[in-house]
Structures are given as C-alpha cells and as structure tokens.
Amino acid sequence: MEYLVNGLYIVAFAMFIYGLMGLTGPKTAVRGNQIAAVGMVVAVVATLISIRDAQMGNWILIASGLVIGVCLGVPPALRTKMTAMPQLVALFNGVGGGTVALIAYAEFLDSDGFTAFQHGESPTVHIVVASLFAAVIGSISFWGSVIAFLKLQETLPGRPIGIGRLQQPLNALLLITAVVFSVVIGIRAMSPEGPTGSLWIVGVLVLSGILGLMVVLPIGGADMPVVISLVNALTGLSAAAAGLALDNQAMIVAGMIVGASGTILTNLMAKAMNRSIPAIVVPGYGLAVAQAQHAVKDMAKLLETRGIEVKYAIHPVAGWMPGHMNVLLAEADVSYDAMKEMDDINDEFARTDVTLVIGANDVTNPAARNDPSSPIHGMPILNVDQSKSVVVLKRSMNSGFAGIENPLFFAEGTSMLFGDAKKSVAEVTEELKAL
Structure with missing residues (x-):
C-alpha cells in the first residue's frame, strides 16, 4: 500500500x-x-x-x-463576480493559512503536547521547528488575509489604519514574544520532562494573529494586490512546514510551489509599484465595478470596422489582483493579442491619437514620473499623458486608492466623462455610430 x-x-x-x-x-x-x-x-x-x-x-x-x-x-x-474575485482569493487563502495553524495546534491538543508523546516517542527537532513555524506563519497569514478581505470588500476603510510611530516597535514586540514562546515550547518538547501546557501554543497563535492584523491594517487599498500575493506565499510556506512535521509529501511539494511562486510574484508586483497607435484602451478597477468590458468590446468592434486599430494597455497591478483586467476583457471575447503589458505598450502612447482611460487612476498618474514629492514617485505607470488626446471615464473626481490627486485629469489634452463607465462607453459608441 x-x-x-x-x-x-x-x-x-x-x-x-x-x-x-x-x-x-x-x-x-x-x-x-x-x-x-x-x-x-x-x-x-x-x-x-x-x-x-x-x-x-x-x-x-x-x-x-x-x-x-x-x-x-x-x-x-x-x-462570485469578477469584481469580487480578489476578495474571494484573499478569503480562500486565509482559510488555508488558518487550517495550517489549526494543524499545528492539534499537535499540542492531546496530552498537553506533541501527539508523538502519546506513543512513548520523542519528537525530532525538525518536527518541533516545523510545527512551530507553521503555527506562527499560518496564523499571520489567516488574520492578515481577513483584513485584506475586509478592505477589499470595503467593510474596513481602504486607507491605512495604524498607530503612527509605535506601529513598528509594536510589531517587533509581537514577533519577538511569539518567537520566545515558540523557543520555550521547543525546549520543553525536547527535554526529558516532556512538553509544556497547551496554553503556550495558544499564546503563540494569538500573538501571531495580532501581528497579522497589525501588519496589514496600516497598508492602503492601493497596495492590496501585493498583500494578497504576500499572504499567499506565507500560506504556502506554512503548509510546506506543516507537511514536513506530518511527513506528508503532498503538503511539502504543494506548499513550496505556492510559497515560491507567491514570493516571486510579490517581488515583481512590488517592483511594478515601486514599493521596497490609433486608439488604446486603459482599463482600471472602475471598469470592473461597472462591468463595462462588454460595452468596451462593442465600441472597439465598431472602431475596428472603420479601420482603426484598438489595443488594451494593462498595468501589472490594474484592478485588485494580477490578471484582473485580462480576465475581465477575455470574458468579453477581447483577443489576448490585443492586450498589451505596460512595458510593451508604453513607447506607443506618444504615437497614439486617442487614449481612453476607464476607471484607472493611480496607474496613469504622471506624478509618479514627474513629482519627486509624490508618495507614488518612481512607480512605473502607463504613459497615457503622452497621447495626443486622452478621454478619462470616471464616476467622480475622487482620488484613487493611493489617496492623491491625478494631474492627468487637469491636463490640456484630457477630457473628463463622468458617470457609470458602462453607460458612458455605450453613449460614446452611439455617438460613433452617428458619425
């Protein structure tokens, strides 16, 4: 067998x-x-x-x-609609991290210590270390994912929520205390006296959970894609650690794949956000909210019948998770060949007659390139401001998730069209038909 x-x-x-x-x-x-x-x-x-x-x-x-x-x-x-897919990803990822934390806790549930003691065995060092690592990281991942979900769902404010200068010292204190508790548990588990009481592992889970909350709360909604990717990586690493403790090869391999891919994705997204030619459409989260992808496709089809080439410029973190805009547009049968990544399309904006910006804000903000005092300065953006003409579709003049004003909206070559993006695109299409 x-x-x-x-x-x-x-x-x-x-x-x-x-x-x-x-x-x-x-x-x-x-x-x-x-x-x-x-x-x-x-x-x-x-x-x-x-x-x-x-x-x-x-x-x-x-x-x-x-x-x-x-x-x-x-x-x-x-x-779940595509507009709420990031929340679902955050929630499902959190469940994975919480499961790993519970698995680690189960090792201490019986006989106030590792289940191996019930059979007269002593746990090896790798079992002790892996179980405690899984408990800490799994708990951080679960509670961090919960906050990410609540912010994406707008149950919690998208703005950073923190305690100022005390934030980092408090986080460090929580982490150090959790590590100290873990060391105590590990030393006692390997000693002849046997394991400590189960309240110690409860302390580890509680401290790690609070740390997960305190780490994600101060992060603004604009950075949620990076947060989701990071907690996904943490869940993978914690699952691999739990698999090592349980001698389960499936958990080890699957966890390492998730952890490695999540870490790589987090790094790429952090770089994309600068954290540690006739027509182009630039979609953003506003397009997702309005479910305007089908209307955009209809408009593009009309333009293409008149010999106008239409391309879709997609920023790496447009929407609330990587690939969000790609999937939405594909849902409306937009060709993958027409979807262009930022690095592939940025040089074409200067040769573009009209750029239509739909619900995208921070990823088109020229302050990231021109204003050294801007909080997003240095973040790679789509160079839509270099187009001959820009039409921005927004519900209002409200700022994006970064909470800063976009000079693009006041530029000489920019026109603003306020309202629901789906209705606005449909109205533009009707006007084009009349030409």
Whole structure:
C-alpha cells in the first residue's frame, strides 16, 4: 500500500508542476488550473488511503470534512463576480493559512503536547521547528488575509489604519514574544520532562494573529494586490512546514510551489509599484465595478470596422489582483493579442491619437514620473499623458486608492466623462455610430 500512496503522490506532484506551467500563458491557463486541481484530488485520495492503512484517526470523519469543505467552497467560487474575485482569493487563502495553524495546534491538543508523546516517542527537532513555524506563519497569514478581505470588500476603510510611530516597535514586540514562546515550547518538547501546557501554543497563535492584523491594517487599498500575493506565499510556506512535521509529501511539494511562486510574484508586483497607435484602451478597477468590458468590446468592434486599430494597455497591478483586467476583457471575447503589458505598450502612447482611460487612476498618474514629492514617485505607470488626446471615464473626481490627486485629469489634452463607465462607453459608441 505504501508504494501505491507514493506513486499517487508522484503523479500529483507532476500534475501540480505541469499545471503551474500552464498558468504562464492566458491560452493555457484554464487547462493548467484544471490539471492542478485534478492533481490535488489525487493527492487527497493518496492521503486518505495512507491514513486508513495506518489506522490514524477517524477516516469517515475526515472524508466528511472534505465533503463539507467542497460544499462550502464551490458555491461562492461559482457565484462570485469578477469584481469580487480578489476578495474571494484573499478569503480562500486565509482559510488555508488558518487550517495550517489549526494543524499545528492539534499537535499540542492531546496530552498537553506533541501527539508523538502519546506513543512513548520523542519528537525530532525538525518536527518541533516545523510545527512551530507553521503555527506562527499560518496564523499571520489567516488574520492578515481577513483584513485584506475586509478592505477589499470595503467593510474596513481602504486607507491605512495604524498607530503612527509605535506601529513598528509594536510589531517587533509581537514577533519577538511569539518567537520566545515558540523557543520555550521547543525546549520543553525536547527535554526529558516532556512538553509544556497547551496554553503556550495558544499564546503563540494569538500573538501571531495580532501581528497579522497589525501588519496589514496600516497598508492602503492601493497596495492590496501585493498583500494578497504576500499572504499567499506565507500560506504556502506554512503548509510546506506543516507537511514536513506530518511527513506528508503532498503538503511539502504543494506548499513550496505556492510559497515560491507567491514570493516571486510579490517581488515583481512590488517592483511594478515601486514599493521596497490609433486608439488604446486603459482599463482600471472602475471598469470592473461597472462591468463595462462588454460595452468596451462593442465600441472597439465598431472602431475596428472603420479601420482603426484598438489595443488594451494593462498595468501589472490594474484592478485588485494580477490578471484582473485580462480576465475581465477575455470574458468579453477581447483577443489576448490585443492586450498589451505596460512595458510593451508604453513607447506607443506618444504615437497614439486617442487614449481612453476607464476607471484607472493611480496607474496613469504622471506624478509618479514627474513629482519627486509624490508618495507614488518612481512607480512605473502607463504613459497615457503622452497621447495626443486622452478621454478619462470616471464616476467622480475622487482620488484613487493611493489617496492623491491625478494631474492627468487637469491636463490640456484630457477630457473628463463622468458617470457609470458602462453607460458612458455605450453613449460614446452611439455617438460613433452617428458619425
């Protein structure tokens, strides 16, 4: 039976990696996601077989938990609109981190210590360290994801919420205290006297949870894409650590894949945001809110019938998560070839007659390039201000998530069209038909 389980794990790993490779391109992303999902099913089946074979725990109870999880997870995934997809990603990611934290806590739940002591065994160093690491990082990821979800959902204000100069010292104190608690737990777990009481691990989880809250609360809504990517990486690392403690190869491999890819994505997005030719459409979150992608496609189709080339300029962090705008436009059957990344399109703006900016704010703000005193100075932007004419579609003159004014709106070559983006695009299309 052991050979069967190991064989299934190898198949699952291969599908994880192959599926991830598919996510590198829009045309293969759906298939890649499906392959990885099947790989996870294979891994789950292998885990259930190993648990049943080793007579570990209540197999029926575990299977029931999986069924309940599927029933709770599938409906919101099917019903959630693309505008709310970042919130769903943050929430699901948080659930993963919280699960890892609970797994770590379960090691201390029985007999006030590691479950290995129930069988007269002493936990090895790697089990102790990995379990405590999973507890800390998993708890930070869960509570950080909760704050990200609430900010994206606008239940909490998108502006930074902090305590000023005391923020960093408090965060450092929370982290140090959690580490001290973990060290105490680890030393006692490896000592002849046996493990400490379970209240110590509760302290670790509580301190880590508060740290997760305090780290994300001071981050503004404009930086939420980076936050989501970061907590996703943390969840992956914590899952890998838990897999190491439980000797579960599936958790180790899947966790490392998520952790590594999330870390790389976070780094790329941080750089994109400067944190540590006849027509171009520039979509932003306003397009998502108004669900204007189909109206934009209709307008572009009309322009193309008149011999006008239309391209879509997409900033790396447009919307609230990477790829948000790409998926929205693809939903309206916009060709992937027409979607251009910032580095590929920026040189074309100076040769562009008209640029239509729909709901994009901070990613088109020329202050990032021209004003050294601006909070976003140095952040790469779409150079729409270099176009001969710019038409900006917005609901109002309100600032974006960065909370600063956009000089583009007052530029000589800019025209402002206020209102719901979907209705505004439809009105523009009707005007074009009359020409």
